[in-house]
Amino acid sequence: MDLHQKITELKKQKNAVILAHYYQVPEIQEVADYVGDSLGLSQKAAETDADMIVFAGVHFMAETAKILNPDKKVLLPDLMAGCSLADSCPPDAFRTLVEAHPDHVVITYVNCSAEVKALSDIICTSSNAEKIVNSVPKEVPIIFAPDKNLGKYIQKKTGRKMLLWDGACIVHEAFSMDKLLKLYKEHPGSKIIAHPESESHILETATYIGSTAGMIDYVKKHPAEKFIVATEAGILHKMQQEVPQAVLIPTPAEEDNTCACSECAFMKMNTLQKLYDCLLHETPQIEVSEEIRKKAILPIERMLELSK
Ligand code: 13P
Ligand code: SF4
Numbered sequence: 311m312d313l314h315q316k317i318t319e320l321k322k323q324k325n326a327v328i329l330a331h332y333y334q335v336p337e338i339q340e341v342a343d344y345v346g347d348s349l350g351l352s353q354k355a356a357e358t359d360a361d362m363i364v365f366a367g368v369h370f371m372a373e374t375a376k377i378l379n380p381d382k383k384v385l386l387p388d389l390m391a392g393c394s395l396a397d398s399c400p401p402d403a404f405r406t407l408v409e410a411h412p413d414h415v416v417i418t419y420v421n422c423s424a425e426v427k428a429l430s431d432i433i434c435t436s437s438n439a440e441k442i443v444n445s446v447p448k449e450v451p452i453i454f455a456p457d458k459n460l461g462k463y464i465q466k467k468t469g470r471k472m473l474l475w476d477g478a479c480i481v482h483e484a485f486s487m488d489k490l491l492k493l494y495k496e497h498p499g500s501k502i503i504a505h506p507e508s509e510s511h512i513l514e515t516a517t518y519i520g521s522t523a524g525m526i527d528y529v530k531k532h533p534a535e536k537f538i539v540a541t542e543a544g545i546l547h548k549m550q551q552e553v554p555q556a557v558l559i560p561t562p563a564e565e566d567n568t569c570a571c572s573e574c575a576f577m578k579m580n581t582l583q584k585l586y587d588c589l590l591h592e593t594p595q596i597e598v599s600e601e602i603r604k605k606a607i608l609p610i611e612r613m614l615e616l617s618k
Contacts, residue, residue, distance in 0.1 A: 312541050313582050317341050320589050327360035328585070329375070331367040332522045333544035333577040338366045338585055345548060347523035348420050349435040349617060356377065356614055364589055368576050369596075370396045373424050376596040377553040377606050387584035389594040393577045395507070398477030399456035401425035407453065407475070414453045414473060415446045418609065421479070422456055424598050428605035430455075436506050437521035441582050443472070445616055459483070463506045463513060481542050481574045481599075482507035484563035490515065490538065493559055497536050500559065503528055504540035512540055529553050543571035544578075 311319070318341065321328060329351050330342035344354045349373065351361045355363060355375035358486050362383045365372035368391045376384040399422050408416055409428050418430035419439070427433060432444040443464050446452055452470060454461040456477030465472050482505055490512065494500060503525050504516035513519055518528045522541060531535055536557040539546065543560045550558055560571035588594060598606070 314341050316380065317582070317586050317589060318425070320586070321364070324362055324589065324592075325360050326362040326364055326589060327354075327358050328364045329354055330364060331371065331544075331577065332526070332548055333542040333574055334366045334580060335544065335578065335582070336547040337582045339544075339547055341582070341585070342366060343472075347435065347437055347521045348373045349437045349521065350523055351375075352420065352435070352610065353380070353614065353617070359611075362589075362592070365596075366580050366585060367391070368393045368396075368574075370421055370423060373598060374420060374427075374610060376598050377424060377427070380600070380603060383592060384596040385588045385592065386594055386596055387577040387581070388587045391579040394480040395419070395421040395457055395477050396423055396426075399423070399475055401429065404455065404475070405429055405475075411451070411453060414451045415470075416453045416455070416609075417442055417446070418455050419457045419460060420613075424602050424606045426455070427609055428602045429538065430507050430609040431612070432616070433535050435521060435613075436460060437524055438586050438613065438617045439614050440467050440508075441564070442613060442616055443468050443470055446470075457507055459509055459513075460506045462510055463519065478573060479507045479538055479618060481563075481572050482540075482566050483509060484565065484572060485512050485540055486507070486564040487511055489562045489564070492526075493538050493561070497538065497559060500536035500557070501532070502538045502540060502615075504561075505542075508540050516540065525549070526552055529556055529558075532556075536567045541572075542574045542577065544573070546571075 372386040400492040405547030461474040540561040
């Protein structure tokens with residue numbers, strides 16, 4: 311049996327579910343029970359009746375699944391799979407900001423630690439951030455963390471002034487404007503689609519801005535066109551399966567002279583072998599203290615309720 315078959319057998323035996331993000335390597339996406347964006351993955355984690363969740367994504371995603379499922383084993387193939395955005399918001403510094411603004415509602419992007427979630431009022435993802443911000447009465451001031459690019463974009467869309475945390479994603483901040491414009495010239499008639507973690511000068515060039523799932527849906531509505539895709543290159547696997555006729559061109563990073571795409575080194579730490587090993591040995595597991603979990607689940611549940 312090859313690794314794919316062995317994982318399929320094992321997950322049946324153990325009643326495990328494999329949830330994978332679109333940025334995972336293709337062979338992991340192919341063995342997963344569900345591949346989605348951060349919101350879809352949280353929704354699946356909230357409703358699964360499997361005994362064990364194997365999270366093929368990064369640490370904050372698996373942690374969110376654990377917060378929602380304290381009695382299930384939640385496994386992450388590589389515990390070092392972190393996130394620059396989550397790391398840009400240390401809980402102690404965030405607590406200081408929140409405590410200094412007691413009249414503000416705290417909306418936090420899901421890319422953050424359980425401790426930061428525990429200090430928040432509502433969690434959001436890139437697919438529901440606008441709706442979540444609009445759910446807060448107009449006169450109430452908002453703290454938005456940790457992604458300043460998503461924050462600026464939502465500020466512009468909603469007209470709300472928000473106090474923004476100064477965090478960013480290393481992958482989405484690295485796109486090269488010059489290379490993007492060069493590609494656009496080389497591919498006349500192409501459309502630029504971008505993830506809102508990208509900087510505003512990149513977003514200004516885009517015909518469509520949305521979460522990974524939103525970008526795939528957009529391309530599905532225009533299957534015969536050419537797209538320059540400004541997000542992590544792992545998305546191209548599912549996107550191309552959905553629209554085999556479309557021409558999909560990844561946006562390169564400024565510094566990247568070796569390949570013409572942008573990859574998240576954290577997302578790519580998970581491999582099919584590590585996925586098999588973690589399912590077999592049921593380790594590494596995600597743990598969240600009950601004290602933090604009880605606080606962190608409230609803003610996640612608020613998000614899930616507002617996203618129905
Ligand atoms: P979404 O899949 O929710 O758009 O998030 C993208 C991302 O950067 C996850 O780390
Ligand atoms: Fe974090 Fe960016 Fe990687 Fe997503 S792509 S996990 S936001 S570092």
